Amino acid sequence: MITATLISALCIATPAQLNERLPKDAIPAYAVDALDYALLDVEDENRVKAGLPMRFAISTNVSITPASHGIWERLENGQYRWTYRVTCENSMSMNLGFGRYSMPISGTMVIMNRDINCHIRPFTSADNKDHGELWTPIIPSNNATIEIVVDAVDKRALLRGIEITSINAGYRGFKNGEDRGGSGSCNIDVVCSQGNNWWDEIPSVGVYTLNGYLTCTGALINNTAQDGTPYFLTANHCGVTSSSDSSIVVYWNHQNSYCRAPGSGDSGGNGNGSFSQFTSGSTMRATRSYTDFTLTELSSTPNSSYEVSYSGWSRASSASVGAGIHHPSTAEKRISFPDYISASGEYWNVNWSEGTTEPGSSGSPLYDGNHRIVGQLCCGSAACGNDSNDYYGRSMYNSWTGSSGSSLGSWLDPLGTGQTTLDTYNPGALPIGACCIGTSGSCIQIREANCLAGGGTWMGADSDCTLCEPEPTCESDINGDGYTNVSDLLGIVSEWGNNGSSPADVNGDGYVGVADILAVIEGWGPC
Incomplete structure (x- = not known):
């Protein structure tokens, strides 16, 4: 069962239409094969052993257009509506890849869940990109309905401009309700007090999907022009290439609304973070397997209301102890703290004193004590149940110079300053204030959008945590029934x-x- 709270976290209410929608069963559908969960478990174990990026869905290649599939209706206002469904009988989520996306000016597309009561934000001609593709966020259902409304004059252009080429059926992560999945209980939510000093950097980190079925972590990274160019740093082994870069979908501010005590069952269970803030598409700029880095430029700057930041960096040969910020197993954003960072060839050798990493954390940034990125997660066997090490590519130090396609310098230092460090850039220098979390009086000092994205109550610019008073207890209520x-x-x-x-x-x-x-x-x- 999908609760109202979870629905609001994953999609938004579907608006009323001029004409009543067709009954679901009257809409033609494409059904992909049912998922074999036992086989997927075995395959995923082998993927972990092989050091491959985390997989969360199974992809099916198709060719579906408004000319070849679906049903057309003429609406009362003279517009036309095209509708089609895609299904997988036992999937946990669905997402779509449009290998051809050129929406006419009048066109509006929504993708809805099984019950047609929530949808991903409308896609329009503003989502047309030079690479000509569109990859959607997940929809928390095994049945997705695609609906496009267009003016009569643009109907022919729509027939030529839209093609679904990939249907991706999700089987873990990015899901709803009990089946959503969590991460290890030793992990630390970024909204816990341990993360208080890292709120300039936390908004830069995002979890992303690739090709509709792979997932990793990455971070927006600053450049010496400090102009907000949306460069996104991740790991080479995550699979972002010049042929897959357009399929990336990055989710911002996906974090729990309150601090789950590290080590508790709550911390190891399902979180309540939102997937409503996302950016789709990118163009790869540089990659190198030697230090396991990839730098891609997102196709659009994240919406200003998301209040993302751009992390700084350091090219130093050594690094003081800082933090790792990541999305383990696609779960809500976590922060981990090492007890040491040592250089070893092309990698940083890291051992954790608090928290850990997991599959899905790959590509996440490692920060030094000055809050600057020094590398991104490559590999390792660290987990809540052991004291093993992780390894981060030393991309800032070892892959700074060289050809533009295999080094970072020409992208992150476009002014040619030669500087070896750069601090985090926060567009607009938005104010921070008290963010009240839950009813216990818990509070952190962060920006408004980050507070609201996590389900907190923002008390205003420059406010302090004395405003976050716990709700009074009722000691006379012995049995706790209120x-x-x-x-x-x-x-x-x-x-x-x-x-x-x-x-x-x-x-x-x-x-x-x-x-x-x-x-x-x-x-x-x-x-």
Whole structure:
């Protein structure tokens, strides 16, 4: 079952239409093969052993156009609507690749879930890119409905301009409800107090999908012009190439709304982060297997409302202890802290004192103590259950010079300054303020968009955490049902005379007696 909260985290309510939509069963559909979960588990174990990027979906190549598939309707206002469905009977999610996407000016496309009650934001001609493709975010359903509305004059252009070439059925991660999946319990949510000093860098890190079925982590990275060019650093082994770069979809601010205590069952379970903020498409600029880096330029600058940042970098040959920020197993953003970082050839050798990494963390940035990127995650066997090391490519030091297609210098130092360090760039220098998390009084100082994306309550620019007061407790509510009433009196009677610690000892004097009955009467009613 998909709750209302989870739906809002993954997609938005579908608007009313001029004409009532066709019944779902009346819409033609393309069904891909059912997933063999047992086989996928075996294959994924082998992928981990081979050091391959994490896979979360199975891709099927197709050729579906508004001319060859689907159903057309003429609407009351004279526009035309094309509708089609794609399904996989036992998938957890769906996403689509449009190998040809050239939307006419009047066109609007939405992709909806099975019940047609939520959709990914409308795609329009503003999403037309030079590479001519569009890859969508996930939809949390095994049944996705594509709907395009266009003016009559643009119908012919739509027939030529749209082709679905890839249907991707998800089987883990990026999902809804109980099946969404988590990461190791030793991991630390970025909204925990340990991350408080890293909020300039945290918004730069994103989890992404590639080709509709692979996933890794990466980070926006600053350049010496400090002009907000959306360069995105990740790992070479994650598979971003000149032929797959257009398929990238990066999700921003995907983090839990509150700090789950590291080591707790809550921390190892499902989070509640949103997938609603995303950027689709890129052009690869440089890559090198030697230090396992890839730099790609996103096809558009992330929406300003996402309040992303661009991490700084250091080309130094040594690095002080900083942090790693990543998305383990596609889960909500986490932060890990090493007890040492040592240089070894083309890699940084890292051992963790707090947190760890997992499949899906590949490509994530390693920061030195000055909050500058020194490399990106390549490989390793670290996990919550061991003290093994991880290895990060020393791309800033070892892959700075050379041809533009295999080095970072010409992209990250376009002004030719020769500088060896650069600090993080925050466009607009947006103010920070108190972000109240939950009802316990927990608080961190961050920017508004980052607070709201995590489900917090922002108290305004320059506000402090004294504004985040915990909700008052109701000590007279002995049984915790939200009311002080007869059942609580009965609870006192059942514990009468108890000298030990007991919820029935309302006034905390170490004895259950008349004073506690009086306290319950005083607190009578709803808490």
